[in-house]
Amino acid sequence: MSEVNKPRIVIVGAGPAGIRAAETLVAGGLSPIVLDEGERGGGQIYRRPPEGFTRPPEVLYGSEAAKAVALHKTFDAMVAAGRLIHHPRSSVIAIADGRLQVLGGAGSRWIAYDRLILATGAMDRIMPVPGWENPGVYGLGAMQIALKAQGAALGRRLVLAGSGPLLTLLAVQLLKAGGQVGAVLDTTPMRRQLHGFAGLSARPLFALRGLAMRWRLAGLYHAGVRLERIEADERGPVAVLWRDASGREQRTACDAVGLGWHLRAETRLADLAGCDFSYDETWRQWLPKADAMGRARPGVYLAGDGLRILGADGAEVAGRLAAAACLQDLGLPAPDIAVDRRRLGRFSRFARGVAEAFPWPAEAAAGLPGETVICRCEGVTAAALRDTVNFGGGEVNRAKSLGRVGMGRCQGRYCELAAAEIVAGSAGHDCARAAGRLRGQAPVRPAPIASLLQDATADG
Structure with missing residues (x-):
């Protein structure tokens, strides 16, 4: 197939799902365009620090260091070889008529596509707490970004609150980096956490690794708590008031608070692309509809946590499947997907176990x-x-x-x-x-007024 006749395939997101989708398309002889808000590929879970940062991958990613390095090398090699076009620091703010409006350092432009793969990931799922509107209260994801990208803890004495795997993971990461964590407050009772055991057994080593991290937190971790409020002065938080599993009132001093109840899928672009949605009772959120391969509608494919919250390993599998579906629909040779379909089923069972063990506190x-x-x-x-x-x-x-x-x-x-x-x-x-759910509207990210007034005929 000549370069002129090749379909233009755009991938939004350069995390695990986006990178594996790009790799599959490149192997199929195509040259996708990859748009990502980060400076370098890796996504949130495998976020890379700036050039010259000296902390080794083992410190940044722990037991997942080998996976992170392999993913980074795969993406960098494709970019260096010119097998794909990478637009870093680029946010898609609108979708219309087969084109994406992309906001980058040089302003706004429109990029047309023949096929679109959305690998937009997920973000913190937050439950408001009285006092959370004060400065110095962050999502757990924001705290993790600061730690990975800059080696910084967003506070001298931290309280982390919420529920889900990230709560424990971030606490351990902060402690390893020398941060001071005053308490890790999990709103899910321990007996409820055991409800997800059957699903968690789909990935026993992963589950055991989580238990080992929980053990490392020792007396810092408290399950079944009720958050009362975040006390703050003009400079930010001073303490978190909470009740333990027995109902006793507790007060933990702090100068920063991290909140997060697992994840919510980032679905705004899927909405603008015309995808249908359904309410998922287990996750207690609206998620896009797609088949097992990620086909959401003609020419639009979804992969990763923006479709199903399966974690980094599941996102890699989903990225490959979405790209394989794209190749199949184009009538091009596609890789054998049997193994990935089985793996996706296992990751889905595990994810359901996580959702049942750490439910959204409706x-x-x-x-x-x-x-x-x-x-x-x-x-x-x-x-x-x-x-x-x-x-x-x-x-x-x-x-x-x-x-x-x-x-x-x-x-x-x-x-x-x-x-x-x-x-x-x-x-x-x-x-x-x-x-119901809030309808997605463009621009999906804050954008300068000038970018919205530009000539919409420019096509990148």
């Missing part, structure tokens, strides 16, 4: 005190959000138009899930599914 979110700020961008409280239900019914888009929840810079990425629980509960629904 009841706690629905019952947040009225003064709790739900939308940090717009300062919308739980009481104000509940008031919208009286005028607009129990639907989050109506609540958004009436009360501005989800209208800020993050477009609801941090507040939508909790807001849906509050709206549903106030409307008398027993599940956030009934409240």
Whole structure:
């Protein structure tokens, strides 16, 4: 196939899913375009520090160092050989008429595609806590980025709170780097964590590694806690008030707080690309629909945590499958997918086990005190959000138009899930599914006004 006749395939995201998708397409004789917000390929889990950073991979990635290095080398080799076109520090802010609007250092431009693979990953899933709107309160992912990219802890004495594997992993990483962690507060009771044992057994070594990390935290880790509030002054947090599993009130001094309840899929671009969604009862969030290979709609493929939250290993498999589906649909030779299909099934069972062991605290979110700020961008409280239900019914888009929840810079990425629980509960629904989901809108990232006024005919 000549270069002129080759289809233009664009991959959004250069994490494990995006890199393996690119590798599969390159092996099939194609030259994809890879767009990524990072400077170098690797994604969040295998995020690379700046050039000249001296900490070795074993320190940055722990037991996953060999995987990270292999993935980085694969991507760098394809870039160096000119087998793909890599646009780093590039954010896709809109999709329309078979084109992507891409915001980069040189401004905004449009890039056309024949086939699109979205490997957009996931982000922290946050439940608001009274006082979380203060400076010095971060997502667990933000704390991990600072640690990997700059070797910095975002505070001198930290409290980490939430639930899920990242809570334990980040605590261990911070301690290994010399950070001071005052407490690791898990809102999931220990007996509930055991519910996911059957699913976790699909990857026993991975599960045992998590238990070993938990053991290293010793007395810092507390399960089944209830978070009361984050105390703060003009400089930021000073303490976290919480109740232990027995109901006793506790106070842990700190100057920074990290929050996170596992992950939520990043689906805004899938929405703009016209993908259908369904509500997943296990994950308590809306996820795009796709077949086992990642086909979401004609010409659009999804891979990685933006489709199914399977972790880095699962994302690599999903990336290969999405690319193989793309090759099949183009009538080109595709690799044998039998082994990857079996592996994906195993990773899916494990992921379901994680979701069952560390569930989203829906009841706690629905019952947040009225003064709790739900939308940090717009300062919308739980009481104000509940008031919208009286005028607009129990639907989050109506609540958004009436009360501005989800209208800020993050477009609801941090507040939508909790807001849906509050709206549903106030409307008398027993599940956030009934409240619907916030519709994706362009631009999906903050963008300069000038970039939105540019001539839309420019095609990169």
